[in-house]
Amino acid sequence: MRFVMKIILLLIISFLLTEPLNSQTVWEKVNPFMGQFARFQDVRCFDNLNCIGIVENTDTCCDRIVKTTDGGKTWFTHYHEKIYTDDTGMPIFPNPMYMNSIDYLSEDHIYISRSRGKLFKSTDGGITFDTIQVVESIEGKNPSGLYSLDMYDSLVGGAISNSHLYITDDGWKTSKNLSIEAEFIPDDYQIIAHSFIYSGKNQITVYFRVSKEISKNNYHVLYKGLITSINSGETWYLRDILKDFNARSVQITSLFFLDSKIGWASGQVIYDTDNGGRLTHGLVYKTYDSGITWDLIHVDETEPTFGLWDIAFYDELNGIVVGKYGKLLRTTDGGYTWFRDAFLDNYSQNMRVVQKIAFAGENPILSTFSDGLWRGTYTPSSVNESAETVNGLSLYPNPASEYITITKPSEGFEPSEGSEIKIFNTLGECVLKESIHPMTPSHRMNVESLPRGVYYLRIGNRTQMFVKM
Incomplete structure (x- = not known):
């Protein structure tokens, strides 16, 4: 099951990396x-x-x-x-x-x-x-x-x-x-x-x-x-x-x-x-x-x-x-x-x-x-595209050095979508995770321990990319 989930995440990451080609x-x-x-x-x-x-x-x-x-x-x-x-x-x-x-x-x-x-x-x-x-x-x-x-x-x-x-x-x-x-x-x-x-x-x-x-x-x-x-x-x-x-x-x-x-x-x-x-x-x-x-x-x-x-x-x-x-x-x-x-x-x-x-x-x-x-x-979505436009998640600051704040959408986000935040590297490996209350509108997360690079934050089926400085 873990192998299947890793493959799915890699496909999501691949899509996020190649999506700009459409713009x-x-x-x-x-x-x-x-x-x-x-x-x-x-x-x-x-x-x-x-x-x-x-x-x-x-x-x-x-x-x-x-x-x-x-x-x-x-x-x-x-x-x-x-x-x-x-x-x-x-x-x-x-x-x-x-x-x-x-x-x-x-x-x-x-x-x-x-x-x-x-x-x-x-x-x-x-x-x-x-x-x-x-x-x-x-x-x-x-x-x-x-x-x-x-x-x-x-x-x-x-x-x-x-x-x-x-x-x-x-x-x-x-x-x-x-x-x-x-x-x-x-x-x-x-x-x-x-x-x-x-x-x-x-x-x-x-x-x-x-x-x-x-x-x-x-x-x-x-x-x-x-x-x-x-x-x-x-x-x-x-x-x-x-x-x-x-x-x-x-x-x-x-x-x-x-x-x-x-x-x-x-x-x-x-x-x-x-x-x-x-x-x-x-x-x-x-x-x-x-x-x-x-x-x-x-x-x-x-x-x-x-x-x-x-x-x-x-x-x-x-x-x-x-x-x-x-x-x-x-x-x-x-x-x-x-x-x-x-x-x-x-x-x-x-x-x-x-x-x-x-x-x-x-x-x-x-x-x-x-x-x-x-x-x-550029097409309107290809520069400074906000995370909320894509998947309802807002993540800032991006790039981040010590902390990131994740804000979930005020509408359309069901508690069943997840009570855990997971962060993955570009290899599809989970490198950090934290539990959150399903109804919490925003959450502050410490990412200072992560090496510099590109990461993908996931809550339920929603994924957002960010850069760690």
Whole structure:
């Protein structure tokens, strides 16, 4: 009998995990025509209506900033970069002043990282821009470009250039090269910063590697992964992702924090195959403590297998991660399970070599290398779907850390439906249970002992999913 009940529960769980497939996102192409090969570099939104994107050189003009004020339904050109020419008057390609990453903090404040160590800053919503030289030239050589720009607010932020992290606390009036020093980094090794993000005013997470050159173009990599400080760089916490895999290469490609505590990282791991080829899988890590610890919560092996390259979340449960060649996955449980949310023909896949994702409110905005801008619309039940709509049970908070409160429906719930609460893991194993009075309208339950993950709470024949942090 126990075996039969376990099978039934697994079927229920399977249904709950696959149910979102019935509410696929509807995608609509929304960008104005800017040439066949418009290469969108980045899109960022500061609320549910206002977003801006940057577009690399196209076959019709030059780099530009595009903007929407209606949640991505319509877009217009907000700023045109000039065409740079050489001494003969011929356009220089690639653009020596290209734009690559953007931060849109408010209606007034826009920051854009550029090549040759420069930064665009606007305090009037993009009507005018100041150009700031963050990195100076050395011995007459042009400095490297700025990338991985992230601003916590209009004053505190940073960007990376030539593997160094530059930070500011006065809106880029001044900046400094942040020296990352920790006892676990040997003196003869060099730390290389690849990307970073602010999760709080004093909280920084950096994707990095620690290595040293042992012969010409031959490096020994000691650590590779995520390093976090919650006190402006005074102390650091290391998460070495190399130890998670016996692989040729592992890489973090994107960092996203929903608030000062909860964040995700996407990436890829590359294996050598027996026939001399390579196999790539996607990765998703998650933190609940500002980046002090990171858990590997998902390894993606679905086609096309080119890793996962950008990740964003609307709330604690609903998010999207994108890969190369049109791969787009969606989660409704905080990143523990993912399902395919876009199916493309071969031509469309090939046009989407690179993709980036952002949210304008609950609407995802997808920017692509050569397939323009796309806006997603969920069916009404697929975002923030309340438990009561599904089965009459209300469960909060979700995600939960210590306690959950279960509220039964005021009508339609019979005492015969159950006087016991059971919690199951995704393997169908009962990991916690408590008795309740059949007529009790609500019940508070301690779940602090449960490991982090996805669980299913059952009363009678009613089941509700929740996430334990």
